[in-house]
Amino acid sequence: MTSYKVILVDDEQWNRDLIRTFGQWEQLGLQIVGEAEDGEAALKLVEETRADIVITDMRMPGMDGVQLMEQMHVRFPAVRMIVISGYDDFNYMKQAIRYRAVDYLLKPIDPKELNTILQKCAADLAAATQSRALPLELSRAIASARQLLHRHFNELNLAGIEHVLELLKADLGEALAQPAHLERVVTDLLLALKDMMNANSLPDDERAAAGSEVFSTAGKAVDFIKEQYRHALEQLIASRKYKNKLNLEDVRQYIERHFAENLSLEQLAKAFFVSKEYLSKVFKQEFGRNLTDYILGLRMEKAKVWLLDEQLSIKAVAEMIGYEDVTYFYRVFKKHYGVAPGEMRKNREV
Template sequence: MHKLLIVDDEEYVRNGLKKRFSWQEFGFQVIGTCNNGQEALDFVRTNQTHVVLTDIKMPGMGGLELAAQIHQLFPEIHIILLSAYNDFKFAQEAIKLGVKGYLLKPVEEDEVKELFASISKSLRLAARPNYIPPAPADLSSYNSMEKQCITRAKQFVEEHIESKITLQEVARELHFTATYFSIFFKKETNQNFIDYVTEVKIKKAMQLLQYSDFLVKDIAYKVGYDDYSYFCKIFRKYVGTTPLDYRTNRMK
């Protein structure tokens, strides 16, 4: 029997997944359930596990971060994402990056059968003594996922330029913990996320100062600063002059 771990922060979902399906008919045994990614990661460190079925959105370590961690530590473990409708597109992206499949809530039995039959076959083949594993599609698949997340984070900043944008907010949007998102954003861009947000806002303010007739105070609001004095301070720090002087010099 192949060993399956179920991970979801909702107890009724965990119990429902465990009891609803005839896992033995698929060749699987549910060896445990966990309510978050960190608990699941601790579990697979000490228990042989073939497949982890995990929700994407969970408090703390979410499903995508869990998948990335398992991929690095235990690449032989198959990951399946359990996705709500709003996460569907993101789940599809993750599949391209090495995740073995997804199940869309509410989970349908036919989909479970089809997906787990395929994974069971792969696991049986891998257990053969003369089995030669296929070359991985991309050894840096989760690095690629992180790069896609950087792109999504930058798009979020552009689309919410008039709002106050926090690290926690964007990490939550991408289903990562703030700490993990902060680390890989810095790794990929060589820049702290908050510094990046400030830079984008100031560049937008510079454009508005040069090409619009908005009052400087209104421009501050348009790039997410409701404290005019603080906006001027940050602008001077990045540009070397006040917003008003910048506009005046550009109009000469």
């Protein structure tokens, strides 16, 4: 199984969040590489990222789903289209069939149906690109590497990044004898780096282009990736380390972007080059709450908003704010608001 690129297209953020949460991306060898709010932006993303799968809503401002499918059919016929709509409309279904969409799913999305069709897309793409397919074990190794690289990057841990890439080089071994295989690995990891830079408000400047020699051996490919990650990490460190004083607004924005992750005072202090004691003191002075309470409050606010949308299951809401244990989420939520998540949903005025 190789790693195929997916784009989500919907004008409503919560719908994209829902699909992102329900999809078994890593298990299926898939990676979300971009999101768009209308068809025109989606076309640009497909061209930029060379996406393999597009999951689109039908009703959107500007270029809607039907117009997008029409353009995709002409310009990118090999891309798999999955249509999702809240309207059980025969005309929409007819258009989906006309432009050979892989499937047409109705809201609220059934996670099993979504993953079944994603699995079908992945299988179709694998069959179509069999000569470039990566071994399953290697595909999993790359997915695992992306996760670890993301964590180490946010922790400013260059040694950790280099260690992960060295392990990946060992996994690549002789399995990637074809330059096309190495090119795919390099592209995937550079797209992951681009996402990390965007998440940390870093300019995505022009990086050195990979020449053909980069794809001649696993060692050269990994060395190239190392250099790109090292350069980006230096940018991130410089943007934080050499400021005259700690910018608490930067800390707050970082928490806003990563609240669903396992954030800790120690991790934040290290990332912003201050002591835990200092960060704890000035954060509470600025925002009136300690850091742990602030993160909890942010999670609960997000949960309350998403719970009011009945198309989201309580389990999905829990996962979207970082709680894998739904029972624990129930306890925390009830302690915070005085009512259980289900009661909050029933009584919108609470």
